[in-house]
Amino acid sequence: MKLDKRTLDLGLLPVILVAVGVVLVLITPLVKANVVLTLQLGTLYVLFAVATNLLLGQTGLLSFGQAVFFGVGAYTVTIGSTVAGWPFWLTVIAAIAIPGILSALIGALSLRARKFYFGLITLAFSQLFFTLSRQFYDLTGGDTGMFGVDLPKWLVRPADSFRLTVVVVIVCVIALWFVTRSPFGQTLRAIKENRQRAQALGIDVYRHEWIAFVIAGSFTGVAGLLFAIGQQAAYPTLLDWQTSGIPLFMALIGGMNSFWGPIVGAVVFHFGRQGLVTYTSHWQLFFGLLILVVVLFAPNGIAGAVESIRRRIAKRRFLKEKP
Amino acid sequence: MTAVATSLFTGISTAALLFLVGSGMTLIFGAMRVINVAHGSLYMLGAYLLYELSSTLGVPVGVAIPLAVGGVFIVSVVIERGVMRFTYGKEHLIQLLATYALVLVIADLALIIWGTTSRSVQNPLPGSLDVLGVPLPAYRMVVIAVAVVVGLALWLVLTRTRLGWMIRGSSENPATLEAMGYSVSKLNMVIFGIGGALAGLGGAIYAPMGSVAPGIDNAILIDAFVVAVVGGLGSIYGAAIVALLIGVLQGVTLLVLPELHSSLVFIIMIVTLAIRPWGLFGRPER
Numbered sequence: 001m002k003l004d005k006r007t008l009d010l011g012l013l014p015v016i017l018v019a020v021g022v023v024l025v026l027i028t029p030l031v032k033a034n035v036v037l038t039l040q041l042g043t044l045y046v047l048f049a050v051a052t053n054l055l056l057g058q059t060g061l062l063s064f065g066q067a068v069f070f071g072v073g074a075y076t077v078t079i080g081s082t083v084a085g086w087p088f089w090l091t092v093i094a095a096i097a098i099p100g101i102l103s104a105l106i107g108a109l110s111l112r113a114r115k116f117y118f119g120l121i122t123l124a125f126s127q128l129f130f131t132l133s134r135q136f137y138d139l140t141g142g143d144t145g146m147f148g149v150d151l152p153k154w155l156v157r158p159a160d161s162f163r164l165t166v167v168v169v170i171v172c173v174i175a176l177w178f179v180t181r182s183p184f185g186q187t188l189r190a191i192k193e194n195r196q197r198a199q200a201l202g203i204d205v206y207r208h209e210w211i212a213f214v215i216a217g218s219f220t221g222v223a224g225l226l227f228a229i230g231q232q233a234a235y236p237t238l239l240d241w242q243t244s245g246i247p248l249f250m251a252l253i254g255g256m257n258s259f260w261g262p263i264v265g266a267v268v269f270h271f272g273r274q275g276l277v278t279y280t281s282h283w284q285l286f287f288g289l290l291i292l293v294v295v296l297f298a299p300n301g302i303a304g305a306v307e308s309i310r311r312r313i314a315k316r317r318f319l320k321e322k323p
Numbered sequence: 324m325t326a327v328a329t330s331l332f333t334g335i336s337t338a339a340l341l342f343l344v345g346s347g348m349t350l351i352f353g354a355m356r357v358i359n360v361a362h363g364s365l366y367m368l369g370a371y372l373l374y375e376l377s378s379t380l381g382v383p384v385g386v387a388i389p390l391a392v393g394g395v396f397i398v399s400v401v402i403e404r405g406v407m408r409f410t411y412g413k414e415h416l417i418q419l420l421a422t423y424a425l426v427l428v429i430a431d432l433a434l435i436i437w438g439t440t441s442r443s444v445q446n447p448l449p450g451s452l453d454v455l456g457v458p459l460p461a462y463r464m465v466v467i468a469v470a471v472v473v474g475l476a477l478w479l480v481l482t483r484t485r486l487g488w489m490i491r492g493s494s495e496n497p498a499t500l501e502a503m504g505y506s507v508s509k510l511n512m513v514i515f516g517i518g519g520a521l522a523g524l525g526g527a528i529y530a531p532m533g534s535v536a537p538g539i540d541n542a543i544l545i546d547a548f549v550v551a552v553v554g555g556l557g558s559i560y561g562a563a564i565v566a567l568l569i570g571v572l573q574g575v576t577l578l579v580l581p582e583l584h585s586s587l588v589f590i591i592m593i594v595t596l597a598i599r600p601w602g603l604f605g606r607p608e609r
Contacts, residue, residue, distance in 0.1 A: 056416075060416070062415075062416050062419055062420075109593065109597040110596075110597070112596075112597050112598075112600065113596045113597065113600035114600065115415050116358045116415050116419060117552070117596055117600040117601075119358075119415075119419055120358070120548055120552055120592070120596060121592070121593055121596040121597065121600075123545070123548070124545070124548075124549075124589045124592040124593045124596070125589070125593060127545050127589050128586055128589035128590065128593065131585045131586045131589065132586060135582065135585065135586070241541075242541075245423060248420065248423075252420060282431050282434070282435060284427045284428075284430065284431040285427070285428055285431035285432065285435070287427060288424045288425065288426075288427030288428035288431065289424075289428060291420065291421075291423075291424035291427070292406060292421060292424040292425070292428070295410075295417055295420050295421045295424060296406065296409045296410070296417075296421065299413075299417060
């Protein structure tokens with residue numbers, strides 16, 4: 001098989017993801033439990049970043065409110081399994097459905113505002129849910145949050161929840177890959193490129209953006225669900241705008257204009273942070289400066305850098321072949 | 324009766340603070356079309372600078388506040404020259420993310436310098452004055468007076484001076500202003516400096532009333548957003564009216580419906596943005 005750019009675009013990404021997934025599942029028994037927990041978090045962040053980038057990179061919508069769906073997904077698991085005492089399957093269904101429904105409502109309202117106004121209204125939602133989660137002490141455990149989840153036996157060990165996370169994240173990311181590649185995904189990019197032109201072509205921009213928002217919110221909810229299962233906790237800061245910033249940063253570092261950028265960005269962000277935390281408690285300072293440099297000088301992130309290197313090599317080869 | 328009057332007064336003094344911070348944000352947006360997410364960080368910086376000047380160095384608060392404001396002005400100018408300058412003409416996404424990165428940097432720098440312990444500044448006017456038989460805290464009266472003076476000064480500068488003319492011109496059509504021989508780049512530097520200094524003034528003036536600790540940047544940021552956005556980004560009097568409305572509403576809900584108190588501002592912001600994204604007194608984007 002010849003590996004030209006088209007086959008690369010079509011099928012290679014899912015293959016690579018599955019291969020990485022198989023490796024991760026196979027090496028799990030060799031890894032210490034606390035490392036497994038870190039790997040689990042990193043893996044679910046990949047989904048968080050890719051889902052958020054459906055809005056940021058694909059549609060051009062900067063939402064400061066994705067933490068709402070992440071946090072609500074996590075809270076649904078802890079509340080469902082401990083406070084409400086639901087069976088596990090019901091908890092899982094609820095933790096997928098509730099962020100989805102919520103994103104339909106929040107999206108319908110938020111998308112009425114555009115550009116920075118959209119960013120600000122989603123920010124307000126994030127802070128509203130953050131405030132509410134601290135207030136409803138009986139349901140959410142207030143400021144401290146909730147720790148411990150009643151999980152079925154096959155999911156209790158960190159290695160088990162990690163394997164589940166790997167499988168779910170890969171399935172979801174591949175699903176999002178197909179969304180991105182579908183005519184719908186192409187329409188989203190048309191909206192991002194030129195909203196007015198898309199409108200003039202008869203595309204219902206609001207409806208497309210709304211569907212993208214619901215898809216992003218639902219998959220983000222799944223990431224939150226995986227968070228609660230693996231880390232066995234939910235607390236108010238999962239809902240605030242700093243958490244909303246995490247997937248934005250990941251997408252930015254990796255490159256929001258490509259599909260695989262946020263995947264790499266999530267890995268770099270998460271393990272970079274883990275690495276920094278062991279040396280300094282001031283990782284925020286380093287990340288803030290890194291983001292600043294990326295935003296100002298390399299807004300296409302790692303993927304953009306790779307792309308420009310690839311282009312340069314191709315150009316050189318082309319010049320060489322020419323007599 | 325006294326309780327109602329006191330909480331109303333507290334509401335108005337909160338409004339004064341909200342106006343100071345919100346007017347800075349609305350000024351920057353109106354002239355530069357930049358949403359400064361780091362506005363709350365400049366507020367926090369103003370508060371910490373006042374603490375340093377007055378509690379550590381012993382400068383009287385009346386002198387320390389202008390000094391702190393001057394310090395924040397300089398920091399804002401440095402931010403504009405060092406960061407914001409490179410974002411003009413780019414997508415709004417870039418500006419939001421750049422100022423967001425600044426929030427993290429400033430918050431962590433403050434954490435390195437001042438740690439997590441909350442700092443306090445001695446209230447220079449601890450007493451209260453009787454107004455119609457109701458004792459009202461004197462310092463908060465000064466805060467209200469400062470906000471009124473600042474509001475009037477902003478109005479005068481924007482409508483009666485060359486600088487105000489340039490600011491209005493720049494928000495209407497920066498290219499024409501540039502063609503007439505004025506430097507929009509320098510103007511932006513001054514505007515960002517003044518806007519940031521207003522946040523710093525808010526922080527400095529707040530410090531003697533409350534505790535200065537990590538997190539006050541985020542707390543005030545949302546309030547400033549609400550004031551600036553609901554009032555209509557770019558509208559100074561919109562900011563004044565909404566600040567008053569929110570300050571008083573917060574005072575009232577604390578008495579009547581305390582459960583609603585902390586989420587009220589967000590609900591107001593969401594409803595406004597969904598119905599009328601350009602705010603009550605703003606103009607829709609072209």
